[in-house]
Amino acid sequence: MSHARPTLTDVARAAGVSVSTASLAFSASGPIADSTRAKVLDAATELGYGGPNPAGRQLRSGRYDIVGVVIGDKLKRSFRDPVSVQVLDGLTSALGEADLGVLLVPGVESYVDGEIGVDPLLTSAGMDVAVLIWGAHTSDPRVETLRKRGIPIVVGEGNEVEGSSLVEIDDHGGVVATIEHLTGLGHERFVTITLPFRMGRREGWVDDARRELVDWTPTRHRLDAVLGSGVDLVGIYETEASLVENGAAAMRAILERFPDPATRPTAVVAQSDLLAAGAVLALHEAGLRVPEDMSVAGFDGLDLPWFSGELTTVIQPLEAKGREMGLAVRALLADGTVTRTTMPVELRIGTTTGPPPSAAAPRNS
């Protein structure tokens, strides 16, 4: 008796009220006299009652007040990436304001032979809405699972998924602005360093066949913007992860492939700031100057306190994007409103881009 955890019924009995009244005292959702509430709360304290049992509440009300947040393929990668972290940050604060909890869900359990296993949490955990932070297509097995469970979805950076809310940024516009800035400076030969293409990651130069396999939306959008701009793109280097070391490795590969300064690409468009920063580091390592020998532009607008100089980059409102997703969740929860938002970006011109070397020191000198 003293061992079993007290229930609302016990509290009600001790307070001398009905169970329904006791419930009201906690939920604050119905009319109740202050004196009655106090009586109930006192009885609760007396008995060591820790508040209504969530399971009971959830079952009866049909609400969990929990949002499942599906992050990249590995928790590790998502947490390491400041971009995801900032989005997550905006998202959690917007959800927290509505007293919604965030349940972390790994994206996929396994990736074997192209077969994607859905994480058990996605199939069994209680949640009112699911947020797919990084992309989804209609054929996505995760979408399939959620749809079957009747859980509404908010997608970040994905293809349009029927009946789901979508929040994305103007990737295309950002990259186009970058390219225009660079061509305006006189650049003619470009290389681009891309984010991972798809779940089956690899690192290296991209050929035509591989180019068709871009599956991850931001990668595709940003690559398409370069391809569509008509500039002379002499190479596409695909990375395994958006990290400094990957950017550095990419730059080393670029320098190795184009040893001759005369024919070397003069501008590098990296799809993320960390990749760009890594590229700059590798250039310095090789004794080259930025932007005198090569211009490097990034994407994200991260604040890199350790980076000397300032990256030319596309500032995307990461935290605001997260918040926007949170608002989309709340709209879905409030009245089922499906929304679609595109966040604007802004080109910031830093110290890592400048005129190409041929312009600064003409070939005939």
Place this chain on the structure above:
Amino acid sequence: MSHARPTLTDVARAAGVSVSTASLAFSASGPIADSTRAKVLDAATELGYGGPNPAGRQLRSGRYDIVGVVIGDKLKRSFRDPVSVQVLDGLTSALGEADLGVLLVPGVESYVDGEIGVDPLLTSAGMDVAVLIWGAHTSDPRVETLRKRGIPIVVGEGNEVEGSSLVEIDDHGGVVATIEHLTGLGHERFVTITLPFRMGRREGWVDDARRELVDWTPTRHRLDAVLGSGVDLVGIYETEASLVENGAAAMRAILERFPDPATRPTAVVAQSDLLAAGAVLALHEAGLRVPEDMSVAGFDGLDLPWFSGELTTVIQPLEAKGREMGLAVRALLADGTVTRTTMPVELRIGTTTGPPPSAAAPRNS
């Protein structure tokens, strides 16, 4: 009818079996003939049944299969800090392996006049165990709340909380090894840059009164190790957050307070790698060399790809610590076993520490 979501009862009826048998087909926890299971599963697919309702399951079984992870005072800070991120990473993978979900819980809702408000999620969300990643004391209101709810606790880096599992690292040993390394090199005048002291954050030099107010366990352990080592500690600089910029600001304050190279401290013990890295950057900024003009040691063993050289630091097994917490959770869940673990650390001597300037260039030269 076709509108309402089907329940297990509907599936059972459609499959021509009892509800309990249908339940067995999903839970895989009882004996059931393969043919029967197939029949149930087919009926489920037919009806578009997405699996057992979590609320029902939770209510009946009393298990949520969810672990509440309480992070620092602000989600933002935790996510920005690679240290937390790595711990979180290890924790989530260890929990994921047991199919336990991670519910993110902001530590406190508010901090006003020393009054700590507990986040509503802590009082109302369903969870089997709570993990306090960064510290707790017995009088902690969060501990109070959880105890009342009967939720077992795993604490990382905290005071011992009665009846809770604890996972910590050997802070003291790490700092002592650092100090010994530095005194061995001939250093005599030390400064230490500390992590935040407590929830009410401030930045600046620490006087005796403030020194009493250290509330955060790693900060206290590491500071006590310096104080107890008997070296000449000429200043304690407290930071507001463990970030590169805070370390740089601290170093600027140090250089300002000790303008004379002859009396300046020659060794800086920073309580984190980011602080140490920031300190090194600020030294370079001021035209000083590391370690020739000043030695800097950190703590954490982070991998900083952008840092030129290698930090002398104490390597703590962050991810392993997270995993260890996950194991503690599982032990608690399995049979209520309360554990207490101290993880070992290891001093790594890098390129940021060396003999003090007086030794390299004696005063009488």
Place this chain on the structure above:
DNA sequence: GAGGCCCCTCGAAACGTTTCGAGAGGCCTC
């Protein structure tokens, strides 16, 4: 003083599942 209205409290009915012990039926063994 009576009628009406508002504020508060109450009882009953779900919400959908798992668990438990009982029991039916089939097969093996002696």
Place this chain on the structure above:
DNA sequence: GAGGCCTCTCGAAACGTTTCGAGGGGCCTC
């Protein structure tokens, strides 16, 4: 051929809460 055991299925009983409509009582107004 009968007994026993094993495998599988079943029915009933919770699990603890919220919600809904009904209704009781007090106070204000006329």
